[in-house]
Amino acid sequence: MNLKKILAGAVAAGMLWCSCAVSAAALPQKQSPMRDITTAELVKDMGIGINLGNTYESCGDWIAQWGDGTPESYETAWGSPVITQQMIQGYADAGFDTLRVPVAWTNLMGDNYTISDSYLSAVQEVVDWARDCGLYVILNLHYDGGWLANFPTDKENCMEKYKRIWTQVSDAFADYDDYLIFESQNEELGWESLWNRWGGTEGKAESYALVNEINQTFVDIIRSSGGNNPQRHLLISGYNTDVELTCDSLFQMPDDPAHRCAVSVHYYTPSGFAILEEDADWGKMRSTWGTDADFEELNRNMDLLKTTYVDKGIPVIIGEYGCPKKNKEEESVRKFLSSVCGAAYERDMCPVLWDITDLHYDRNNCKMYDDTLMQQLLAVKGDSDKPLLGDCNGDGSVSAADLVLLQKYLLGVESLSKEAAALADCNGDGTVNGLDLAVLRQTLAQV
Incomplete structure (x- = not known):
């Protein structure tokens, strides 16, 4: 699949997710x-x-x-x-x-x-x-x-x-x-x-x-x-x-x-x-x-x-x-x-x-x-247990090593644990595929 198409789809998916993320929880009212x-x-x-x-x-x-x-x-x-x-x-x-x-x-x-x-x-x-x-x-x-x-x-x-x-x-x-x-x-x-x-x-x-x-x-x-x-x-x-x-x-x-x-x-x-x-x-x-x-x-x-x-x-x-x-x-x-x-x-x-x-x-x-x-x-503030999306190797940071690991996983060369797969799901769609690879590439390019 063409990488530009993958990346465009990943960005669109991220924006769609973002537009649907408004919380419906009961919160204090301004009055x-x-x-x-x-x-x-x-x-x-x-x-x-x-x-x-x-x-x-x-x-x-x-x-x-x-x-x-x-x-x-x-x-x-x-x-x-x-x-x-x-x-x-x-x-x-x-x-x-x-x-x-x-x-x-x-x-x-x-x-x-x-x-x-x-x-x-x-x-x-x-x-x-x-x-x-x-x-x-x-x-x-x-x-x-x-x-x-x-x-x-x-x-x-x-x-x-x-x-x-x-x-x-x-x-x-x-x-x-x-x-x-x-x-x-x-x-x-x-x-x-x-x-x-x-x-x-x-x-x-x-x-x-x-x-x-x-x-x-x-x-x-x-x-x-x-x-x-x-x-x-x-x-x-x-x-x-x-x-x-x-x-x-x-x-x-x-x-x-x-x-x-x-x-x-x-x-x-x-x-x-x-x-x-x-x-x-x-x-x-x-x-x-x-x-x-x-x-x-x-x-x-x-x-x-x-x-x-x-x-x-x-x-x-x-x-x-x-x-x-x-x-x-x-x-x-x-x-x-x-x-x-x-x-x-x-x-x-x-x-x-x-x-x-x-x-x-x-x-x-x-x-x-x-x-x-x-x-x-x-x-x-002691709130660091929030999942770090893209941290495929679980070392506490997102780096080129995670990109390499995800590439190998998608090629069938490496396996991912259940926890690592959850972190590799960079676009949050419930699956790990080329879209996540594109999002991870984009993330690293912007850092």
Whole structure:
């Protein structure tokens, strides 16, 4: 049989399976009452998460000029396909517990900072899909074109815009249960125009004070709105979501009458590995990670968060952690991601993987590209007994050795145990044949 035909059939079968995988299990409804649990208990229950990145936070004037004025034109502007219910279900099927949804709320915004009904509905649909399959959802105000950078020079207008956004969002989601968490901002709270961390202390107190004021405004807005919002668990953006800067004593958690706030930081350290794909004028790219010094740095940062916040009863969510795959050693990528995830989780923090289209999660086939990585992430929370499809030889990873074994089995040269045959059924159709070989080839080609 022609291999291209086999592969096409395998992909179609995978997409068909994905479209039929929506769970019918009874789950908490979005209008359910809030549970009597602390934010620390909630964060622990949030397990491990993933971001729906480069989707609803896409922004830029060129999108309005190029697009057709619909939410989909923004949704797809940075490379994502249109989001479907099956894609969201795939996150839950993979083993994630939490979905972070970054949003640029000024897209299609009307007069008086009025959020577009169609844009709000598109985001709300994704939140509903995530809730229907049992996922926690973190909903934020993201970079949003960078207007938050103007806070130091245009505070009145920026604060009015910020208030209008969160007033509308909190009203729209007021009746959702506590599986929905609002996050005050992304990484933009903190301004080099006021204070440069490498240039002394001038302006530092002023910059921190403005961060604290914005976060307090966020809490005040949510707590004064209706529905479940007076008791909603909230995520407070740290200073530029930087670990060290957020652990500075000048950063203050807002006063919250409900005492239901966690703090958010991001983890892209060391930047040479976790950010750069090639050398830059400010740093040298690293292709590997995993030295003793690397692990010491990771544990030092996670311990700092634990002693500053977790040990004092303030939960921590790593709202983003990640690294690119281009120009990186495959095993180093796995080691970095699983190690950051594990270091956070074992200290009672919720780690949320940063992901964009074609990085870690395949939005077309509704599954992770790298099953071995997913198994390592699941092992962090003791959930690694999930079958690793394609691991025909049972060594805990999917590699070329499994491909060779499956080829020999199909040629009648080797036999497979019942357990191995179940893992070799890569497309889930109940039989082991050439379609599974094609799916396995495709999987290895994408890793």
